[in-house]
Amino acid sequence: MALPAALSYSSARTYLECPLRWKFLYVDDLKEAPKGYFSFGRTVHSVLEELVRPLVVPTARRIGGGALQKTLDEWPGRGPPTAPGRLLEAEELLGLYERSWVSEGYNSPEEEARYKSLGREILVAYREDLLKSPPYPVAVEEHLEAKWEGIPIHGYIDRIDRTPGGSLEIVDYKTSRELSREDALDSDQLSLYQVLVERNYAEPVDRLTLYHLRSLTPHSAPRRDAESLNDVHNRFGRAYDGIRSSAYEPTPGRHCSRCEFRSLCPEFRLVPAGEQDRLLDLVDRFHRLRLEEERVDRELRAAAEALHEESERLGVHRIPGSDRVAIRRREELWHYREGTVAEILAEHGLEGRVRADDDEAVRRLAQDRKTDPALRARLASAGGRQVRWYWTLEEPSSRG
Ligand code: SF4
Incomplete structure (x- = not known):
């Protein structure tokens, strides 16, 4: 089987949750039904990308062998960018939003309308916020690739900012309802992005941020240290090794309730109607024996405990x-x-x-x-x- 060119965060997470579901998606190329909240997230992300892009002032990149790119970048590392572009006006922004809207996967026109109006509110408020305190982005929606101690990885990073100290901050937008600082502290996705950015850019990353769009709240964490990156690398290594050895065992759990491949999964395959009665007797017998086994086990433990007490009392x-x-x-x-x-x-x-x-x-x-x-x-x-x-x-x- 052809290996995936590089492992993304979502691919690794899917594999670690259930290798068989990963196979259905990435090897068999089966499609899942579109979901409204994914369409919503895609639309908002793409409009934010266009909104912030004029502010981007690129910075030096690594170009292999540890060398740095010679850029046209005049960015001094501190202070405002020398030539930021013009932000879209609010009407232009909303026009772009209308044109970018992805209508797939909503359960009803009412649900779609609710999401659409939420997106409008988010974008207008976000633009206001940008005007008040503009970030200093060096890239938006950046696709980065790297080799991480033998594991090829890649990811699309919503925004990379320059910090006042001249290092870099990774910003990942979230349209979810809830988000907390713990999410930023625990996020394997941000750990992976730190590795991708540091393998591709000259400056170090010193802040990792999940940006909660519904409340315009950044939840930031410091850069990951070597030990926590090592833990994430081990998890990615498990996924990469499993994929390379075509290990696709189903791993049932609570996540099965939202898996769309249950009808294909051996864990959920139904017994043919003609076999059901015969197997029903077998399962009932197994159940009775299991109950009996538990009862005998309880009695054995009670008898051993009683013997132990007598042995202690008599010293034998x-x-x-x-x-x-x-x-x-x-x-x-x-x-x-x-x-x-x-x-x-x-x-x-x-x-x-x-x-x-x-x-x-x-x-x-x-x-x-x-x-x-x-x-x-x-x-x-x-x-x-x-x-x-x-x-x-x-x-x-x-x-x-
Ligand atoms: S139903 Fe559960 S075990 Fe089966 S493929 Fe889906 S997630 Fe995996």
Whole structure:
């Protein structure tokens, strides 16, 4: 199968939510029904692009090999742009909005009219806001591509602004009802955009903003640090590796309620009518056995608990029955703080040889007499021991 040229945020998110749905969309090229709120978002975004474009003063780009583009840019890095263009008048803006309107996917003419009027309000208010405090954009609706440690990525960025300090701010418009600063702090989309911008522009990004259009409110977060970018890279890596190996398992969950491919999905395929009665009996039997299993499990745990209490009271570990002897066994379980262990292993040059999240492997290393005593002591202080008692049954002849 031909791999997608590059992974976008929405493609990766779709894959991570359900690989099979990703396949339906990106491999089988199945289309979903148009939705009014997507049409609305597309229309508003395209008009905003045209509204802000006259303010754009480009800045230096990277042109490969780390070199910087020689631009015509006279932009000094501080203060207002030298030659901003003219903003559309309010009537021109609304005329453009009318011409750009995408009518697809609305549930009724009333719903479409409601959205249309909301869009008008947003655009007029946004234009007023622009006049009061104009941003200093270096790009609008910019398509950027990059290689992110082996993963080809791309994205369309609504706006890239120059900040008063001379670095860059990424602005992503949102037409959704609700938005908060937490959304900006948690957004993988903004993390991806930071990587795209920093791989393509000379200046660093220092602010990431989700712009709530309904309230004209920017929700900003600081640039992501290396650790949080690494987490996002790992998630993108999982999606990229899955796509490369054609792993398309359905992953059912709450998201299935809005999936339009349920009729094609094995998770939701219906049993043929002729098979239903026979399979109904089988499922009922399985259900009865499962209930029985749960009941037996509860009784087993209660009996083990009662034996444990008697064993503690009498100070014995073996209690004879008619046919078997019940024997109490002890098991130690070690748990380690993964982050601390990872640091210790790295300092001792053992990362890659022992996994920090494998408690049993760490315990073996910590208790191995051949291990450096200093390392053993550090690992021991990063872990805690839990003792578990359990019961086995043996033949009476095996009594000690
Ligand atoms: S119905 Fe659920 S599991 Fe099936 S493809 Fe859609 S999202 Fe995936």
